[in-house]
Amino acid sequence: MRTALISDIHSNLSALEAVLAEIDKHSCQRILCLGDIIGYGPNPVQCADAVAERCEWSLLGNHDFGVLYEPTNFNTIAEQAAYWTREQFERDSRENPDSARKRWNFLGLLPVRKREGDYLFVHGTPRKPINEYLFPEDAINSPAKLAGIFDRIDRVCFVGHTHVQGVFTDDSEFWKPDELTDHSYPIDPQTKAIVNPGSVGQPRDGDPRAAFAILDTSGGDGKHRVEFHRVEYDIEDTVERIHSIDRLNDFLGDRLREAR
Numbered sequence: 001m002r003t004a005l006i007s008d009i010h011s012n013l014s015a016l017e018a019v020l021a022e023i024d025k026h027s028c029q030r031i032l033c034l035g036d037i038i039g040y041g042p043n044p045v046q047c048a049d050a051v052a053e054r055c056e057w058s059l060l061g062n063h064d065f066g067v068l069y070e071p072t073n074f075n076t077i078a079e080q081a082a083y084w085t086r087e088q089f090e091r092d093s094r095e096n097p098d099s100a101r102k103r104w105n106f107l108g109l110l111p112v113r114k115r116e117g118d119y120l121f122v123h124g125t126p127r128k129p130i131n132e133y134l135f136p137e138d139a140i141n142s143p144a145k146l147a148g149i150f151d152r153i154d155r156v157c158f159v160g161h162t163h164v165q166g167v168f169t170d171d172s173e174f175w176k177p178d179e180l181t182d183h184s185y186p187i188d189p190q191t192k193a194i195v196n197p198g199s200v201g202q203p204r205d206g207d208p209r210a211a212f213a214i215l216d217t218s219g220g221d222g223k224h225r226v227e228f229h230r231v232e233y234d235i236e237d238t239v240e241r242i243h244s245i246d247r248l249n250d251f252l253g254d255r256l257r258e259a260r
């Protein structure tokens, strides 16, 4: 089976549409979402509906939690965006109560972790599934943190949250897709790995193109692998939409151009 993995869409509809169109060209049987569907960007309602429609399931990210429940530990810009996002859902609930009810059911039941065999899926890390960040620098600076996280993994864990695409190995290395042959990581049955598909709607690794990955478990030899993908989208369209909304700070648009 070929499974597309998307994460951290952050209400960026232009990016999500480009990624979904690209996934359609890669013979995937299903799409999974690792959370942060909403928050920051200009099109939360449409993004939530597209994920509900196209994904087999989605996880709950810290921004989904912030909008639906309480924006804890958010900076002012993120908090303001969370309240604005919540108002968009509430407004649509008044205007289109039937479709909104379906959407609230989907959002209200987002799980914090999923397990399929010895593959685990969380937004943050296995020990703090919604909020903990695992940064590439941690592979060098915090080997104890990385070891503590790997202790909770049987084989492979898929995470989002940092918006940085790549693979952590349990010998404390981080591999960017550019450092892998064919941007592809062969999963060794004997070694553990943590894989981040990158962010659809707000990449922070210096490459402004939308990111996603494909987990391919179809190899007849039992070997699995992860392919990393990037796709161009209309960044200026999203920047303009953000700039036109007073309560979304201009920085949230500007950062998309530089992927920071």
Ligand code: ZN
Residues within 6 Å of the ligand: 008, 010, 036, 061, 063, 161, 162, 163
């Ligand atoms: Zn995020």
